Amino acid sequence: MLLIRCPYCQEERPEIEFSYAGEAHIARPLNPDDLSDESWAEYLFIRSNRRGLHYERWLHAHGCAQFFNALRDTVSDKFETTYKIGEARPQVKK
Amino acid sequence: MKYSALSLFANALSGHKKWPQQWPDATPKKSYDVIIVGAGGHGLGAAYYLARKHGITNVAVIEKGWLGGGNTGRNTTIIRSNYLYDESARIYDHAVDLWDGLSQEINYNVMFSKRGVLMLAHSVHDVQSFQRHIHANRLNGVDNRWLTAEEAKAFCPPLNISKDARYPILGAALQQRAGTARHDSVAWGYARAAAALGVDIIQNCAVTGIKRGADGAVEGVETERGFIGAKKIGVSAAGNSSVIMEMAGLRFPLESYPLQALVSEPIKPVMPCVVMSNSVHAYISQSDKGELVIGAGTDQYVSYSQRGALHIIEETLASICEIFPLFKRMRMLRTWGGVVDVTPDRSPILGKTPVPGLFVNCGWGTGGFKATPGAADLLAYTIAKDQPHPINAPFNLERFTGGRLIDEAAAAAVAH
Ligand SMILES: Cc1cc2nc3c(=O)[nH]c(=O)nc-3n(C[C@H](O)[C@H](O)[C@H](O)COP(=O)(O)OP(=O)(O)OC[C@H]3O[C@@H](n4cnc5c(N)ncnc54)[C@H](O)[C@@H]3O)c2cc1C
Ligand SMILES: [Zn+2]
Numbered sequence: 063m064l065l066i067r068c069p070y071c072q073e074e075r076p077e078i079e080f081s082y083a084g085e086a087h088i089a090r091p092l093n094p095d096d097l098s099d100e101s102w103a104e105y106l107f108i109r110s111n112r113r114g115l116h117y118e119r120w121l122h123a124h125g126c127a128q129f130f131n132a133l134r135d136t137v138s139d140k141f142e143t144t145y146k147i148g149e150a151r152p153q154v155k156k
Numbered sequence: 157m158k159y160s161a162l163s164l165f166a167n168a169l170s171g172h173k174k175w176p177q178q179w180p181d182a183t184p185k186k187s188y189d190v191i192i193v194g195a196g197g198h199g200l201g202a203a204y205y206l207a208r209k210h211g212i213t214n215v216a217v218i219e220k221g222w223l224g225g226g227n228t229g230r231n232t233t234i235i236r237s238n239y240l241y242d243e244s245a246r247i248y249d250h251a252v253d254l255w256d257g258l259s260q261e262i263n264y265n266v267m268f269s270k271r272g273v274l275m276l277a278h279s280v281h282d283v284q285s286f287q288r289h290i291h292a293n294r295l296n297g298v299d300n301r302w303l304t305a306e307e308a309k310a311f312c313p314p315l316n317i318s319k320d321a322r323y324p325i326l327g328a329a330l331q332q333r334a335g336t337a338r339h340d341s342v343a344w345g346y347a348r349a350a351a352a353l354g355v356d357i358i359q360n361c362a363v364t365g366i367k368r369g370a371d372g373a374v375e376g377v378e379t380e381r382g383f384i385g386a387k388k389i390g391v392s393a394a395g396n397s398s399v400i401m402e403m404a405g406l407r408f409p410l411e412s413y414p415l416q417a418l419v420s421e422p423i424k425p426v427m428p429c430v431v432m433s434n435s436v437h438a439y440i441s442q443s444d445k446g447e448l449v450i451g452a453g454t455d456q457y458v459s460y461s462q463r464g465a466l467h468i469i470e471e472t473l474a475s476i477c478e479i480f481p482l483f484k485r486m487r488m489l490r491t492w493g494g495v496v497d498v499t500p501d502r503s504p505i506l507g508k509t510p511v512p513g514l515f516v517n518c519g520w521g522t523g524g525f526k527a528t529p530g531a532a533d534l535l536a537y538t539i540a541k542d543q544p545h546p547i548n549a550p551f552n553l554e555r556f557t558g559g560r561l562i563d564e565a566a567a568a569a570v571a572h
Pocket of ligand 1: 194197198199218219223228229231362363392415416417451493494495525526
């Protein structure tokens with residue numbers, strides 16, 4: 063089970079307190095009426111599904127009930143960092 | 157050498173020391189007509205059908221690890237075809253048709269056993285949705301029927317159908333034609349049959365890049381053992397499909413999750429069939445060795461680690477113990493995980509891609525073992541003809557743009 067640090071509670075808690083909420087930084091289109099089918103498909107369905115460092119959202123469901131973002135390595139499952147919604151995404155050193 | 161009672165007898169006389177190698181470990185040539193990426197059941201089968209049905213024998217299957225070491229060797233081997241939609245009924249039933257004669261065709265015992273798959277209904281919602289499935293299946297000529305709780309108990313005596321059970325059983329859908337097969341044999345059997353027709357099987361050779369020409373078409377693959385040319389490439393890499401497609405500059409509607417299974421100590425025959433409970437994520441059957449083979453649900457997050465969390469299998473075992481109180485004191489021997497590639501509608505993607513010469517078979521997620529011969533056959537057809545077969549035509553990548561999803565996810569309310 064993963065141990066996840068909630069950036070709001072500032073505490074490392076067991077994964078069962080959290081729900082995974084998919085890839086992070088996928089912005090909802092501001093102009094839905096003008097969107098092409100391709101752009102809708104990109105927004106709704108296409109995911110980077112990265113093998114390596116992955117930006118993702120988590121919900122501290124059984125805690126503060128807030129969404130936050132995380133950068134996690136999908137091969138080792140190790141969290142690089144977690145950060146609050148609205149904060150800039152941490153850059154990945156290549 | 158053809159395997160037969162006679163060859164078994166002859167080899168017994170020499171103490172089983174003289175069986176020939178089943179397939180040679182090939183070293184890569186400079187180029188091939190077709191390269192298949194991924195030596196799982198799907199990829200090996202596709203190579204076999206390319207050679208057998210389409211006369212294309214200059215084929216290599218390239219595998220980063222050992223053949224059959226991916227989800228083929230990690231799954232709980234449930235085979236069934238009682239999916240809701242017409243397109244699904246056709247593609248899964250096509251596979252079951254091929255499972256039927258497979259052992260004879262490839263001269264390798266894949267131990268396909270039509271012991272029946274029972275899907276348990278625990279709620280009024282389950283009852284209604286299973287009965288809808290049964291009606292839809294019957295209209296499509298797919299075998300599936302409704303059993304009352306008592307009938308289910310008669311079919312599978314270890315079930316606890318008492319009214320006050322934690323997960324009450326209100327009835328079950330039974331597909332009698334469904335069952336299990338021996339997963340390793342499927343990979344080994346296809347590998348041996350394909351190699352006998354001239355296919356090269358190259359193991360320990362990860363594909364690291366896809367080379368494309370000025371016109372955009374594929375020219376071959378970069379691998380750990382150098383460049384290998386081919387005008388046609390079929391990708392059948394299950395959990396790693398997104399990674400390979402990205403090598404060709406394509407982004408896919410896929411997410412990869414850990415999925416776990418576990419086996420118990422071996423016991424005498426007690427489970428006559430396969431039992432699935434989608435609502436509590438528990439899948440169970442008994443292998444011929446006597447182990448209970450148990451499948452769990454996926455972890456919630458994207459991962460390529462090939463391992464899942466303990467709390468997932470704890471939940472599954474808790475459900476198994478509730479449904480089968482008889483198994484409460486059994487010990488589990490091994491657990492493991494695989495990486496499953498899941499699409500938004502839980503249906504596979506099998507067909508051409510926007511890159512000329514690049515074909516894909518992916519997105520089978522938690523349930524593609526059952527499709528192995530069918531997916532392999534259809535991938536081979538699509539590569540050979542450069543166009544999809546009518547059965548896999550609806551399973552194209554464009555459906556995510558056009559909106560014509562095959563939404564088995566909504567139909568089942570869970571994966572599988
Ligand atoms: C625990 C578990 C239980 C399951 N239970 C069932 C079930 O009961 N019924 C069912 O129908 N399905 C089940 N499935 C799903 C099923 O196993 C898969 O859908 C199916 O096996 C996928 O096709 P495949 O066999 O060809 O994939 P795999 O056997 O995974 O083959 C893909 C191959 O590609 C190789 N590869 C990846 N990247 C590269 C690269 N860069 N270069 C070269 N090679 C590469 C991998 O090493 C692998 O060998 C289960 C899966 C798991 C993990
Ligand atoms: Zn919190």
